[in-house]
Amino acid sequence: MKRIDLPLDRVVDEIGKFYQFDRHHFIVMNAVDLGDSIELQWFFSDYAAPGEVTMFAAKTDASHIIPSITRVVPSAWVAEAELVDLMGINIENAKKGFVLEEDFEGAPLRKKQ
Amino acid sequence: MATYYDIPVGAQHISLLEPLHFKLTTDNEKIVDVEANVGYVHRGIEKACTTKFKFRQVSFVVGRICGLCSVSHTTAYSQLAEKLLNLEIPLRAKYLRILVLELDRIHSHMLCLSHVAENSGFEALFMRTMKDREISMELLEAVCGNRVQYDYSIVGGVARDLRPEVAQMVLKRLKELRPKVDDLIDIFQNNWSLSLKNKGIGAISREDAMRLNAVGPLARAAGVPVDVRNDTEDLLPWKQVGFEMVLENGGDVHARNMVRLKELLVSMKIIENVIQGLPEGPVVAETKALPEGEAVVRLEAPRGELFHYAKGNKTQYLERLKVKAPTFSNIPAFVEMFKGNEYASAPAIIASYDPCLSCTAR
Numbered sequence: 230m231k232r233i234d235l236p237l238d239r240v241v242d243e244i245g246k247f248y249q250f251d252r253h254h255f256i257v258m259n260a261v262d263l264g265d266s267i268e269l270q271w272f273f274s275d276y277a278a279p280g281e282v283t284m285f286a287a288k289t290d291a292s293h294i295i296p297s298i299t300r301v302v303p304s305a306w307v308a309e310a311e312l313v314d315l316m317g318i319n320i321e322n323a324k325k326g327f328v329l330e331e332d333f334e335g336a337p338l339r340k341k342q
Numbered sequence: 343m344a345t346y347y348d349i350p351v352g353a354q355h356i357s358l359l360e361p362l363h364f365k366l367t368t369d370n371e372k373i374v375d376v377e378a379n380v381g382y383v384h385r386g387i388e389k390a391c392t393t394k395f396k397f398r399q400v401s402f403v404v405g406r407i408c409g410l411c412s413v414s415h416t417t418a419y420s421q422l423a424e425k426l427l428n429l430e431i432p433l434r435a436k437y438l439r440i441l442v443l444e445l446d447r448i449h450s451h452m453l454c455l456s457h458v459a460e461n462s463g464f465e466a467l468f469m470r471t472m473k474d475r476e477i478s479m480e481l482l483e484a485v486c487g488n489r490v491q492y493d494y495s496i497v498g499g500v501a502r503d504l505r506p507e508v509a510q511m512v513l514k515r516l517k518e519l520r521p522k523v524d525d526l527i528d529i530f531q532n533n534w535s536l537s538l539k540n541k542g543i544g545a546i547s548r549e550d551a552m553r554l555n556a557v558g559p560l561a562r563a564a565g566v567p568v569d570v571r572n573d574t575e576d577l578l579p580w581k582q583v584g585f586e587m588v589l590e591n592g593g594d595v596h597a598r599n600m601v602r603l604k605e606l607l608v609s610m611k612i613i614e615n616v617i618q619g620l621p622e623g624p625v626v627a628e629t630k631a632l633p634e635g636e637a638v639v640r641l642e643a644p645r646g647e648l649f650h651y652a653k654g655n656k657t658q659y660l661e662r663l664k665v666k667a668p669t670f671s672n673i674p675a676f677v678e679m680f681k682g683n684e685y686a687s688a689p690a691i692i693a694s695y696d697p698c699l700s701c702t703a704r
Contacts, residue, residue: 250553251549251552254555256647257649259664307671
């Protein structure tokens with residue numbers, strides 16, 4: 230797995246430069262609670278390079294508004310909506326209530342709430 | 343002026359096997375917009391896997407994510423744990439994992455095909471496909487000990503070896519299944535009534551399937567060459583045992599049926615090759631190491647690309663486990679597939695999507 234660490238404010242631009250819909254397959258977006266911060270991860274595979282997975286990673290604070298990558302990867306709205314519910318993060322234009330109830334309080338995948 | 347109607351389908355509906363809700367907006371009978379709600383069965387499995395269960399127990403827990411592709415989850419997770427442990431498993435265990443993954447694919451594809459027939463109004467074909475599918479269920483029971491939730495892959499290998507008499511039984515029963523599958527291909531390909539409900543229905547173009555990152559039979563039916571078995575020779579020797587990718591170009595319900603039917607033939611060929619070339623040796627490798635670092639595994643489940651991510655911290659408990667199911671990836675493409683079709687076609691489109699909400703919501 231190839232890992233690319235970036236500051237959060239550069240993620241959309243860098244993914245935009247990297248991603249070509251007819252060459253790359255967007256796998257999913259993930260988040261890991263590191264305790265003092267949250268690591269966001271975006272995974273891609275390459276149709277032309279079987280077996281190769283590229284991960285973009287950026288650290289953030291739970292209170293930040295995270296830029297959405299849907300302007301470059303339209304299908305990412307599903308993964309973003311799931312993380313809003315489960316990780317309790319704020320992603321630009323992502324709706325709450327996709328996998329949990331809209332009025333569900335808390336974030337099940339966070340270590341401390 | 344057009345009058346639009348919002349028609350709810352699900353979460354409990356005669357054409358749905360899964361707790362899934364759609365709001366179909368129609369202009370007269372034509373579907374013009376779709377909203378999907380998949381959040382009815384979230385069980386917190388990822389959380390449980392990092393707080394309640396030790397990493398070796400997790401393969402049994404992720405097996406409970408889904409009744410249909412349980413072995414895909416246990417195998418993907420076991421491979422992931424083996425990466426974190428830096429553990430190489432015996433070749434015989436790899437072959438046996440392929441055997442059960444392909445038996446599982448046969449039963450899952452036949453279940454989907456039967457429901458497409460049922461939702462297309464062809465009840466007799468539904469019953470016939472389900473009857474033929476029973477062979478694969480019997481074989482799974484013979485090989486794994488269970489008809490569902492096999493717990494076959496474990497961290498380090500597989501839970502039980504294949505006895506020679508069971509191997510012979512598998513070959514004999516597959517010989518019986520092959521002509522039945524040939525008959526099914528003939529019916530799904532040529533039956534006039536079925537063609538009215540399946541051909542040109544719920545179509546998605548190759549470009550849209552790629553743009554929306556579709557996976558599995560849905561993508562391959564639109565001509566997108568995406569099958570993780572083609573990409574992961576390092577984890578399981580797919581090409582050694584005769585894997586070939588099946589592609590169609592129509593992108594419609596009929597093309598998805600054809601991909602699944604032809605994949606039944608590929609799966610049967612792979613199983614025969616596995617049994618005939620099964621290496622001797624142990625079926626499990628032991629280690630006392632603890633998982634460290636982070637890793638990902640992709641595996642071709644019956645519905646498409648299954649993805650597991652884990653981070654270990656050199657303790658018995660994982661720091662994070664992420665599971666992405668193929669149905670989850672296909673939601674954006676699925677929503678598009680409805681648009682422009684008649685409302686009456688929705689049941690067949692839903693069945694051909696082969697949704698698994700157990701996997702999606704976890």
